Amino acid sequence: MGTARWLALGSLLALAGLLEGRLVGEEEAGFGECDKFFYARTPPAGLATDSHVKICQRAEGAERFATLYSTRDRIPVYSAFRAPRPAPGGAEQRWLVEPQIDDPHSNLEEVISEAEAITSVNSLGSKQALNTDYLDSDYRRGQLYPFSLSSDLQMATFTLTNSAPMTQSFQERWYMNLNGLMDRALTPQCGSGEDLYILTGTVPSDFKVKDKVAVPEFVWLAACCAVPGGGWAMGFVKHTQNSDIIEDVMVKDLQKLLPFNPQLFQNNCGETEQDTEKMKKILEVVNQVQDEERMVQSQESSSPLSSTRNKRSAPLPPEASEGSSSFLGKLMGFIAAPFIKLFQLIYYLVVAILKNIVYLLWCVTKQVINGIESCLYRLGSATISYFIAIGEELVSIPWKVLKVMVRVIRAILRILCCLTKAICRVLSIPVHVLVDVATFPMYTMGAIPIVCKDITVGLGGTVSLLFDTAFGTLGGLFQVVFSVFKRIGYQVTFENSGGL
Numbered sequence: 001m002g003t004a005r006w007l008a009l010g011s012l013l014a015l016a017g018l019l020e021g022r023l024v025g026e027e028e029a030g031f032g033e034c035d036k037f038f039y040a041r042t043p044p045a046g047l048a049t050d051s052h053v054k055i056c057q058r059a060e061g062a063e064r065f066a067t068l069y070s071t072r073d074r075i076p077v078y079s080a081f082r083a084p085r086p087a088p089g090g091a092e093q094r095w096l097v098e099p100q101i102d103d104p105h106s107n108l109e110e111v112i113s114e115a116e117a118i119t120s121v122n123s124l125g126s127k128q129a130l131n132t133d134y135l136d137s138d139y140r141r142g143q144l145y146p147f148s149l150s151s152d153l154q155m156a157t158f159t160l161t162n163s164a165p166m167t168q169s170f171q172e173r174w175y176m177n178l179n180g181l182m183d184r185a186l187t188p189q190c191g192s193g194e195d196l197y198i199l200t201g202t203v204p205s206d207f208k209v210k211d212k213v214a215v216p217e218f219v220w221l222a223a224c225c226a227v228p229g230g231g232w233a234m235g236f237v238k239h240t241q242n243s244d245i246i247e248d249v250m251v252k253d254l255q256k257l258l259p260f261n262p263q264l265f266q267n268n269c270g271e272t273e274q275d276t277e278k279m280k281k282i283l284e285v286v287n288q289v290q291d292e293e294r295m296v297q298s299q300e301s302s303s304p305l306s307s308t309r310n311k312r313s314a315p316l317p318p319e320a321s322e323g324s325s326s327f328l329g330k331l332m333g334f335i336a337a338p339f340i341k342l343f344q345l346i347y348y349l350v351v352a353i354l355k356n357i358v359y360l361l362w363c364v365t366k367q368v369i370n371g372i373e374s375c376l377y378r379l380g381s382a383t384i385s386y387f388i389a390i391g392e393e394l395v396s397i398p399w400k401v402l403k404v405m406v407r408v409i410r411a412i413l414r415i416l417c418c419l420t421k422a423i424c425r426v427l428s429i430p431v432h433v434l435v436d437v438a439t440f441p442m443y444t445m446g447a448i449p450i451v452c453k454d455i456t457v458g459l460g461g462t463v464s465l466l467f468d469t470a471f472g473t474l475g476g477l478f479q480v481v482f483s484v485f486k487r488i489g490y491q492v493t494f495e496n497s498g499g500l
Contacts, residue, residue, distance in 0.1 A: 034066035037080040039197045046262035071127035073214035075164040078201030079144040142166030144200040177246045185285035190225035197224040224269035233269035
């Protein structure tokens, strides 16, 4: 893909085509069918004035990009497009104009060449720039949406409503910046690029070419990646004076630099869900692009006559005037075209091979450096952890010694306590014996009266029991005998009384 892009960019004969353009009426809220080129289908807010007209740029019946054009400064305020694609080739360049800007009542709905518009458009050039405005000047037609990023077969970007005056050196660096940022920073960090929205614009200065076309004070780029959960927004500014390199800024800061302080993206391109890690990776590539631009500037200052082919920038569109080629020139061009194509093919193949070799070496070097950094980091972490562990152990030694001493003292005290208890128990045995022996006589003598008393009571009881038993037995016998005799005596007495 990279080789094909460089081949397409390097073909100076692969420019041209038939372009359609359509102005968007004031009754439409946005850019009509071209609203799809804006984030959330919402154009920037705060830039609409009476001198600004909205253009939906079309080619071959399809919408290609959108442009807000200033009829006062005769340069675009901004152009909006989606993820860039490699530019195909195979056609001759034609710079076209928009008929309806100068003549709103014109029946021409497609952009046409300036030569054709002279006879069919009223007041041509009253509100837009023409090719003649750039002739015999130090400025070229610099595209805000460069042809090198367009996928249009007929080169829809070659319209004067998409161009602003730029010097040759600035134009070269501007294209170099755009190609580098798109290919290496913005598109790779936005998935497949389908959700990438780009705005490129100008801020006019007070100087005008031929007192008609305003020269930009600076150009700017704003990118919005709308990938769910991994989006981001970035801004870039490049001043046209003092050979300044392109600068990266936040979109909020970019909006403060623009007239009317507009809002470029709705909700600032989902500011609350932006992926800061991807933005860091983009800034890393931006630094590389800035370094490359510094190298180009140093080469220009050291060898001002060097060819632009030695620079890492996109080939510029040819500025040859239309219709100036003669039959002989066309014939020579036809004969020389195959050789030029072959030379360009060989040249760009060599460039592509060298570029891939350098990229491979850079990747290998980066991996080696990353490996060394990882090893050093791990070694440093292990060393720090080792010293921290040693320090912790050294700090804990006094506390551990104190704990051991406390435990030893407690053990000694327990031993002494056990010995004391044992001695006390051993010594308590004779004491009890002596006390018992000493108290035995007293307990014995004290028990004799009680024992005697008990014996006496026992003997008395026994004697009393004997007497009771004896008297009871005699009494019982006496009663028996008495009863017997009584019964016998009664009978004798009765019998005797009868005899009488």
